[in-house]
Amino acid sequence: MLRIENLSKRYGEIVAVDGISLDVEPDAMVALTGPSGSGKSTLLHLVGAIERADGGSVTVDDVEVTALKRGRLAAYRQRIGFVFQRYHLLPPLTALDNVVVPTLPYRVGYDRASRARELLDAVGLAGREKALPSELSGGQQQRVAIARALMVEPKLLLADEPTGNLDSKTGQQIMDLLVTLRKDRGMTILLATHEQHVASRCDRLIRLSDGRITDDVDLRDGEDPATTLARVSQIRL
Ligand SMILES: Nc1ncnc2c1ncn2[C@@H]1O[C@H](COP(=O)(O)OP(=O)(O)OP(=O)(O)O)[C@@H](O)[C@H]1O
Ligand SMILES: [Mg+2]
Structure with a gap:
């Protein structure tokens, strides 16, 4: 590998x-x-x-x-998926938009928002899609960052x-x-x-x-x- x-x-x-x-x-x-x-x-x-x-x-x-x-x-x-110590989420964006954002420059063959929703669900954040980073705990913010890294499979x-x-x-x-x-x-x-x-x-x-x-x-x-x-x-x- x-x-x-x-x-x-x-x-x-x-x-x-x-x-x-x-x-x-x-x-x-x-x-x-x-x-x-x-x-x-x-x-x-x-x-x-x-x-x-x-x-x-x-x-x-x-x-x-x-x-x-x-x-x-x-x-x-x-x-490549990259996860950092300090999450590096964009403060004005919701959890869902933070997960979607890295794929925006590219053409993709799937629905971004539904994939992001599935990933937030997989990391245990179903229902928190609209939360801002400032409204999430450190662990939750890291979960968002992991979901974001997984967007590109x-x-x-x-x-x-x-x-x-x-x-x-x-x-x-x-x-x-x-x-x-x-x-x-x-x-x-x-x-x-x-x-x-x-x-x-x-x-x-x-x-x-x-x-x-x-x-x-x-x-x-x-x-x-x-x-x-x-x-x-x-x-x-
Ligand atoms: N952009 C940079 N410019 C100059 N020196 C750097 C740069 N990045 C890393 N270094 C130096 O390279 C060496 C290795 O740094 P690195 O960040 O890879 O260590 P690390 O094992 O990740 O440390 P830590 O556990 O503190 O995160 C260090 O001496 C560091 O000062
Ligand atoms: Mg280091």
């Missing part, structure tokens, strides 16, 4: 991503962890083609993203600390939602997090330090959630 080879990105003297290679299976849910400044966000931005790499390659479903020219790159970006969902602004109970609910959505729809999810309870819900944990992978741990071995959490607790996130 996703193959990263010898990927690098620098900002002046700072090497944010330093020769990362990584293969991710279809429909895997991967936690990217590591200290602040270790390159998690940069890696997500490179995979989502929000930023350009200096070297190496990102290949998604046999398309080498790092080699795409501008027009094809825009088409690629349109098919992404095969790849990139989430940068999706629970970072939420209390732990709300964060757990958002993780429940991502786990369910992944199961129902089939999606590969790459998410950056500092939180053990979030990382322990994923199938795989990758820890970065100074732009390199220091740990790559398989978490799918049928053990119970408490054991996985205990195991993740041994890794310094």
